[in-house]
Each structure stands twice: as C-alpha cells, then as structure tokens.
Amino acid sequence: MALQRFDPPGFLDDFGPAQRDAWHQFISDALNSAQEGSGDPFDSPRAQFFNAAKVEAGPNPAFEDVKWTAFPRIVQISSGSDMERWRSADASRDVQDEYCEWSVTRQSGTNKITRVTFTCEGPEYWRFLAATDPTQTLALYKQHVDASATQADLFTPSGAYILRNRFNNSTSNGAMHLVQRNNTLGAEIEIAGAATVTRLRADGSPMVDTLELIRCGRYGAEQRHSDPFIGARVNFHARSKADVTVANPVGIYFGGLDTQEWETPDGSDPAAFWKYTRGSPERPVRAVIEVPSDRNYVLGDVLIDGRAIQFGGQIADRIQMTIRALATRIGQSTAQPVRGCVGDGAGAAGGPGGPLSVGAVLSAGDTRGRL
Amino acid sequence: MTDGERASLGDPFFELVLARGRFPGTTAELLAVLNESNGAPEGLPEQMVFVVAEAGQIPFNEANSRLPRSVRYVVTRGRSANGPTVLVSTRPPATDPTAFLQVAGWDSRNKVFHFYERAGDAWLWEGSSWHAFDDAARGKGPFDSHVNGTLVMKELRLPWLHWNSTAQEIPLESFPPDHPVRTDPLFAARQSADILERRVVRPAVQRWTRARLDRLLGAPGGIAAPRELLRHLLAATSVNIVSSEERSRGSKPEFGLPATFFFDVESIVNQLALDITGLGQAFQVRRPDYESAVAALGLVLKRSDAGFQQAGDAFFAWPVSERAFEDCVVVGELTRRGILSPGFALGLLMVDAWNPTDSAARESLLQYVPAGTTPAGQIEAETRRNINIAAAGLPPEAPERIAADYLTLDEAAMRTRAAAELDAFVAKVRARLATSQGVLDFMRVADWRRRDFRKRKIAEFGLTLPFSNIDENAPPLAVTRDAEVVER
Numbered sequence: 001m002a003l004q005r006f007d008p009p010g011f012l013d014d015f016g017p018a019q020r021d022a023w024h025q026f027i028s029d030a031l032n033s034a035q036e037g038s039g040d041p042f043d044s045p046r047a048q049f050f051n052a053a054k055v056e057a058g059p060n061p062a063f064e065d066v067k068w069t070a071f072p073r074i075v076q077i078s079s080g081s082d083m084e085r086w087r088s089a090d091a092s093r094d095v096q097d098e099y100c101e102w103s104v105t106r107q108s109g110t111n112k113i114t115r116v117t118f119t120c121e122g123p124e125y126w127r128f129l130a131a132t133d134p135t136q137t138l139a140l141y142k143q144h145v146d147a148s149a150t151q152a153d154l155f156t157p158s159g160a161y162i163l164r165n166r167f168n169n170s171t172s173n174g175a176m177h178l179v180q181r182n183n184t185l186g187a188e189i190e191i192a193g194a195a196t197v198t199r200l201r202a203d204g205s206p207m208v209d210t211l212e213l214i215r216c217g218r219y220g221a222e223q224r225h226s227d228p229f230i231g232a233r234v235n236f237h238a239r240s241k242a243d244v245t246v247a248n249p250v251g252i253y254f255g256g257l258d259t260q261e262w263e264t265p266d267g268s269d270p271a272a273f274w275k276y277t278r279g280s281p282e283r284p285v286r287a288v289i290e291v292p293s294d295r296n297y298v299l300g301d302v303l304i305d306g307r308a309i310q311f312g313g314q315i316a317d318r319i320q321m322t323i324r325a326l327a328t329r330i331g332q333s334t335a336q337p338v339r340g341c342v343g344d345g346a347g348a349a350g351g352p353g354g355p356l357s358v359g360a361v362l363s364a365g366d367t368r369g370r371l
Numbered sequence: 372m373t374d375g376e377r378a379s380l381g382d383p384f385f386e387l388v389l390a391r392g393r394f395p396g397t398t399a400e401l402l403a404v405l406n407e408s409n410g411a412p413e414g415l416p417e418q419m420v421f422v423v424a425e426a427g428q429i430p431f432n433e434a435n436s437r438l439p440r441s442v443r444y445v446v447t448r449g450r451s452a453n454g455p456t457v458l459v460s461t462r463p464p465a466t467d468p469t470a471f472l473q474v475a476g477w478d479s480r481n482k483v484f485h486f487y488e489r490a491g492d493a494w495l496w497e498g499s500s501w502h503a504f505d506d507a508a509r510g511k512g513p514f515d516s517h518v519n520g521t522l523v524m525k526e527l528r529l530p531w532l533h534w535n536s537t538a539q540e541i542p543l544e545s546f547p548p549d550h551p552v553r554t555d556p557l558f559a560a561r562q563s564a565d566i567l568e569r570r571v572v573r574p575a576v577q578r579w580t581r582a583r584l585d586r587l588l589g590a591p592g593g594i595a596a597p598r599e600l601l602r603h604l605l606a607a608t609s610v611n612i613v614s615s616e617e618r619s620r621g622s623k624p625e626f627g628l629p630a631t632f633f634f635d636v637e638s639i640v641n642q643l644a645l646d647i648t649g650l651g652q653a654f655q656v657r658r659p660d661y662e663s664a665v666a667a668l669g670l671v672l673k674r675s676d677a678g679f680q681q682a683g684d685a686f687f688a689w690p691v692s693e694r695a696f697e698d699c700v701v702v703g704e705l706t707r708r709g710i711l712s713p714g715f716a717l718g719l720l721m722v723d724a725w726n727p728t729d730s731a732a733r734e735s736l737l738q739y740v741p742a743g744t745t746p747a748g749q750i751e752a753e754t755r756r757n758i759n760i761a762a763a764g765l766p767p768e769a770p771e772r773i774a775a776d777y778l779t780l781d782e783a784a785m786r787t788r789a790a791a792e793l794d795a796f797v798a799k800v801r802a803r804l805a806t807s808q809g810v811l812d813f814m815r816v817a818d819w820r821r822r823d824f825r826k827r828k829i830a831e832f833g834l835t836l837p838f839s840n841i842d843e844n845a846p847p848l849a850v851t852r853d854a855e856v857v858e859r
C-alpha cells in the first residue's frame with residue numbers, strides 16, 4: 001500500500017488538519033515534479049525516482065541516512081586556517097550552505113559566546129505556515145528566537161512574510177529557518193530525483209565520479225559537502241537498479257553533535273548542553289547549545305580541542321546533517337543508463353537545473369486561498 | 372602474557388571478547404561477538420564502517436584485472452556518547468579467516484590504546500600505546516606505523532585521497548565482478564571519511580596525547596626524556612598525506628595547492644594562533660602549468676608486480692606529505708600546559724619554516740634539548756640557554772643563530788616578525804606559482820617529499836603516491852626563504 005500522507009518535517013505539530021493535508025499535497029507534488037524531471041531528454045523522465053504516496057515502496061525497503069558535516073565546505077576550501085574559516089562562516093548566513101545555519105549570542109562586555117542556535121528547517125515550510133497562520137508563526141518566533149518579535153518584524157504591511165526578517169537574517173540576531181539561497185527542501189528533493197538518472201560516458205563506461213555526476217546532471221552545488229554526496233549516494237542505489245525516493249517525513253535533519261575532546265570548566269558533560277527544540281527526537285530540525293544558567297561559566301569558556309569556543313563554526317565542525325533515502329526493488333529496475341548530459345540535447349524542452357516546482361508553488365502565493 | 376599484563380588490559384575489546392574466552396576467527400565473528408553485548412551497559416552497539424582503497428578510483432577493466440584493489444575497512448564500535456572505543460582494521464570479505472584482522476581498543480581506565488592482531492587461531496596482544504616509545508618495541512609490529520602510539524589515518528584531511536568520502540565515493544565499478552565488496556554488507560554501509568577524521572581519529576590522537584602528557588608530567592623528578600617530546604616540535608615523527616581538493620583530471624582552469632605543503636600551518640597558525648590571513652587562496656596554480664609539470668616529471672601511478680601503469684597524477688592533484696597531526700597536537704598541548712611558551716615554540720618552528728616535513732636545520736636543534744630527566748619547568752630555559760651558547764660566533768644562517776635571534780624577542784615582537792616573514796614567503800611563493808617554471812620547481816619538491824615518504828614504514832602501498840622520472844635516490848631538495856628550490 002502506498003503511503004497515506006507525508007508528514008511535516010520532523011513530525012512538527014504546528015499545522016492543523018487542513019494545513020497537514022496541504023503539506024502532504026505539496027510534498028507529493030514536489031516529488032512528482034522531481035520524478036518528471038526538467039524536460040531535458042537527458043534528464044527526463046526519471047524512471048527510478050518515485051513518489052511513495054503514488055507508488056508503494058514495496059517489501060523490505062533499504063533506508064540510508066546520508067550524512068555530511070554541517071560546516072560549509074566552500075568556506076573550508078577557501079580558507080587557509082581554522083581561525084580564518086570559522087570567522088568566515090560566522091560572518092554571514094549566505095555562506096552557511098550545508099542545509100544548516102546558525103546564529104550566535106554573545107555576552108555583552110566580554111563578547112563571549114553564550115548560546116548558539118542551529119536550524120535546518122526549509123524556508124518552504126515557513127512561508128507556508130506564515131501564509132496560512134501568521135499568529136502561530138509569530139508565536140513560534142517569540143518562543144524560539146526573541147520574545148520581543150512583533151507582527152511588523154515578520155510581515156510586510158500587506159501581510160507578506162519576510163523570509164529574511166530581522167530575527168532571521170544574520171548570524172547574531174536569531175535563526176528561525178534556512179535562508180541561504182540553496183538551502184531549500186526543494187533543492188533536496190530535486191537532487192534526489194535528478195541523481196537517480198544513471199549515466200554513461202561517451203566511451204560507454206558508467207559515470208561514477210561524484211563531481212562528474214553532479215555536473216552532468218546539473219543538480220545542486222558542487223562545492224558543498226552535501227549536494228554531491230547526496231547525489232552520489234542516490235546514484236549508487238540507482239546503479240544498483242533500485243527505485244529511490246526521499247523517506248517520509250521529507251526534510252533535512254540533525255544527525256548529532258560530537259562532543260569528544262570538549263572540556264568544560266567544571267568537568268560536566270558538554271553533550272548535556274545540546275538540546276533539540278523542534279522536531280521529533282529522531283528527526284530534529286532545531287538545536288540550541290548553551291550552558292545552564294546555574295553554572296558560573298558560559299559556552300565561550302568551554303574548550304574544543306584545547307581552544308575556547310569563539311565561533312559557532314567550531315561547533316558546526318562537529319555537527320552531522322542527514323537526509324534519509326529509501327531504496328527499494330533493488331536489482332529490479334529496467335531503466336537504461338543515459339548517454340549524455342543535461343543540456344546536451346539540441347532544442348531540449350525545459351531548462352536544465354532550473355528551479356523546482358516547489359518554489360513555483362510557493363512563489364505563486366496562493367497557499368492561503370487553498371486552505 | 373603475564374597475569375599483570377592481563378590485569379592491565381581494560382579496553383572493551385579485551386573485556387567483551389578475549390576476557391570472555393571468545394577468540395573470533397573472522398571479522399564477521401568478531402562483530403557478532405560484540406553484538407551479543409549490545410543491550411548491556413558496557414556494550415558497543417554503534418557501528419560505523421569506513422573504506423579506503425588505493426585503487427578505488429581506477430575503474431576495473433580487463434587490462435587492469437591483475438591490479439589488487441587494496442581495499443581495507445575500518446570498522447568502529449562504540450556508544451554514541453563516548454565515541455568509538457574499538458577499531459577493527461581488516462579487508463573484505465568479513466567471513467575470510469585468512470584476512471588480516473587487527474584491533475585497537477581504547478582503555479579508559481589506563482588511558483592507553485591496546486593493539487591486538489589475530490594470528491591463525493590465536494589473538495596476540497601486541498602492546499599498548501606506551502610501547503611505541505619503548506626501545507624494544509619501537510618501530511616493530513603495530514608501532515612501525517603507529518609510531519606515536521595512537522591511531523593513524525594517513526590521508527586525514529579533505530579530500531581524504533583514497534578514502535570513500537563526501538569528496539569522492541569508492542564506486543563498485545572499481546572492482547571486478549566477483550570481488551567480495553560487491554555483496555558485502557559492510558561495504559554497503561560505508562560512511563564518509565570526514566566522519567572518521569572528525570569523530571574518531573582526531574579525538575583519539577588528542578585523547579592519547581593528553582593522557583601521555585599527564586603521565587609524563589606527573590613523573591617525580593621531571594620528564595625523563597625531553598627530547599622525545601620536543602622531537603614533535605623540531606622533527607617530523609610521522610607525516611600525513613594531503614592533496615589539492617581538485618581532481619588531477621579536472622577542468623578548473625586554476626586551483627589551489629595545500630597550504631601545508633609550504634609551511635606548517637597546523638602548528639603555526641592553528642595551534643599557536645599566529646595571525647596570518649588569506650592563505651586559502653594563496654597557493655593557486657594554473658591548470659596548464661600543472662599539467663605541463665606532470666608531463667615533464669612523467670608522473671605515473673604504477674604497481675609493477677601487477678603490471679599496472681597509468682600515466683598522470685593521483686586522483687586528486689598534488690598529493691604530498693605534510694606535518695603529522697599527531698606532532699602538531701603535541702605542540703599545542705605543550706604550549707597550552709605551559710611546558711613551552713608559545714613564543715619559544717614559534718621561534719623554533721620558524722627555523723627553516725619553508726621545509727615543514729624535512730628540515731635537518733630545525734632537527735639539529737634537538738641536540739640542545741636536555742637529554743636526561745629534567746623538571747618540566749626547566750626544559751625551555753635550558754634549551755634556550757644551550758642554543759644561545761651554541762649560537763655565539765656562528766654565521767647568521769646557522770640554525771642556532773636563527774633560533775637565538777628569534778628567542779631574544781618578546782612574544783609580541785616575535786609574532787610580528789614571524790608573520791612578516793611568512794607573509795613575505797607566501798608572496799614569493801605566489802609569484803613563483805604564477806610561472807610554469809615555478810610550478811615545475813615546486814612539483815619537484817613535492818616529488819622529493821614523496822620519495823622521502825616512501826622510505827617511511829607507513830608507506831605500505833605502491834599506489835599511494837605517484838612516481839616520477841626522477842631517480843628514487845636523487846638528492847633531496849629544499850625550499851629557501853626566497854621560495855627558490857635548491858638541492859641540499
């Protein structure tokens with residue numbers, strides 16, 4: 001039996017019944033679009049990608065949690081030292097492009113870090129929530145970011161939600177959800193879909209190189225840890241002649257924080273300072289790390305590898321991100337590899353690597369009317 | 372093994388397996404024995420698998436069918452809160468009783484790693500971390516590669532040259548149709564090497580270094596062999612392998628070389644916090660210059676015993692040795708604990724800083740470190756005094772004079788001078804890398820360091836690094852402070 005309903009990311013319970021139905025449809029539509037592909041003859045249709053709400057996953061599906069490091073690779077490879085890369089990554093949300101963004105709170109006077117908030121919630125969810133329940137949206141900002149947040153901080157006078165509002169546009173004034181332009185649920189779904197296309201090189205040999213695949217399939221950003229690796233893992237399953245999809249609930253999740261070789265002034269376990277504040281325990285989408293107020297020290301007094309925490313990026317180094325892929329009917333697919341790359345075909349319909357319809361659905365701004 | 376030695380084994384592999392009278396003959400059996408304890412408080416239910424293969428990026432075909440794929444697994448077991456405490460090194464298939472099977476277990480009670488190996492039907496305890504420094508065991512058994520008594524991951528950093536990683540998967544297509552990895556659940560569960568680096572190896576090196584220093588510094592009378600400790604500062608007890616992020620057959624018109632090829636960024640910038648910025652884009656080469664240099668040196672991956680030869684560089688461009696992370700961590704710990712002042716460490720690292728892994732000049736300063744037991748607080752002072760005495764009357768280019776000149780400065784002045792010298796050096800390197808001759812010269816240095824690496828016992832696999840048309844016994848090369856390349 002096919003999946004009855006896609007759940008919200010992390011099984012979040014912000015939605016009412018109508019919103020949940022709409023979210024299900026939204027994800028299902030996005031998966032359908034990802035299955036259809038861009039229209040390019042070397043990209044469409046994607047026969048090994050499927051929507052689990054339309055097609056039954058089958059018996060004994062294999063799940064894989066694809067994991068990568070939250071610290072942005074693009075910053076890592078363009079920096080010559082730890083200090084340089086931590087400083088760069090903490091400077092702007094726009095470089096935090098591994099589906100994990102963070103905001104740092106510092107102690108006035110000492111400038112020591114007291115708290116770092118991490119989020120991996122896609123913007124689509126928040127645009128939808130804001131469009132359908134502004135009151136709940138404001139309440140969540142007040143709860144998780146700043147109790148002083150007002151309607152005017154989050155919405156334009158005409159009622160449109162401001163994605164990059166003052167409580168969600170920097171690395172120091174709060175982070176409610178992802179805003180870096182490539183950090184979207186749509187991107188995740190599109191990568192998974194596009195990467196199911198197995199390919200042959202011009203000489204007939206199978207295309208297996210992680211970068212070659214992402215360039216040929218034109219999905220994602222090749223300088224990241226995440227996109228090429230997600231694509232490589234999905235393509236691996238596809239080359240194993242499996243059908244592949246993103247497991248319910250579709251989302252990006254925290255896969256854990258490693259606190260080995262952290263030292264606290266009082267010897268307490270720093271893992272206890274890390275709390276998931278949204279999402280289910282198994283599918284967390286928001287995390288906060290801070291030292292309890294009854295201690296006589298703050299997060300900036302904690303050492304990682306002998307160095308005091310001065311940047312959120314030092315913590316991001318230790319965070320794993322994950323999505324869950326589902327592979328089924330392994331060895332049974334009859335889809336044939338494609339000999340060619342997206343954009344190779346003259347006069348191909350559709351634009352390769354263009355924005356996924358998830359974005360189009362939301363940008364249409366009609367979600368309020370659909371409820 | 373004596374009863375005392377048995378009593379000293381407190382690692383979970385011993386406690387969960389050997390101490391219970393279990394002597395697994397294969398990896399599969401070993402993991403099954405560990406699984407039996409998964410529900411117990413002492414169990415190690417969390418398993419991760421990492422895969423490395425020097426031939427992992429060479430697609431299988433009939434022409435290279437004799438080439439061994441050299442695939443190995445590292446299987447870790449632990450409890451999530453504590454990180455892995457048992458590491459299994461083996462090769463596929465997991466059911467093969469003839470496959471090598473080695474285990475390192477962290478003994479949290481005695482704060483050492485214990486090293487084991489299966490030999491036929493028996494298991495051998497090959498020693499603990501301390502044996503790496505024992506004259507009778509040094510360089511033997513596991514300590515030929517674990518030279519500092521801790522875990523070793525040669526290709527520790529991005530892009531983790533031959534590991535399965537986010538930078539490049541090891542695809543099944545690299546293996547013959549009948550190769551065991553094609554059906555092996557362990558291979559299917561492989562994770563990215565960045566997790567091995569961050570969650571396993573780096574913490575293990577740091578954990579052991581701290582435990583080692585705790586014990587050495589706690590000894591009555593002082594540190595028994597200060598030179599053993601300062602070797603980590605002045606010499607290269609081991610090396611790691613690093614490379615460009617760019618594929619050797621990639622398409623970027625320009626790409627970066629690893630900064631640690633040029634100087635010890637990890638110790639000087641990361642551990643000692645010398646303020647140098649802009650290193651990330653400092654060492655760019657144009658692809659045509661790189662490819663010309665590869666052709667001029669005739670770089671080739673080869674394994675003569677398998678009749679294999681492939682022209683060109685390794686999968687990722689410019690693989691080369693860098694200062695070992697384990698040395699850099701010791702430098703950081705010694706300064707953090709106040710055994711050495713950061714200025715002292717920096718001053719000595721600035722001697723011939725342009726040759727980070729193979730400086731006879733810097734290593735010659737070891738003779739001025741006290742040889743015998745010395746209170747920790749006196750090591751720096753005695754070394755300073757010895758260097759100053761030796762420097763008198765020597766020419767300015769003598770290592771003793773260079774060190775002494777640095778050590779007369781207060782720390783702020785020393786940092787200013789060191790930063791200025793390194794900035795000037797980086798600028799000269801950058802200028803040379805803008806020329807095809809400069810790229811060729813530095814590739815000759817890389818080639819020399821590869822030849823030097825192959826003399827170390829950790830160089831176990833012929834395909835680790837490319838060979839060149841330069842004789843393996845050609846004279847060593849050095850880089851000058853003016854970024855010129857000279858014979859020593």
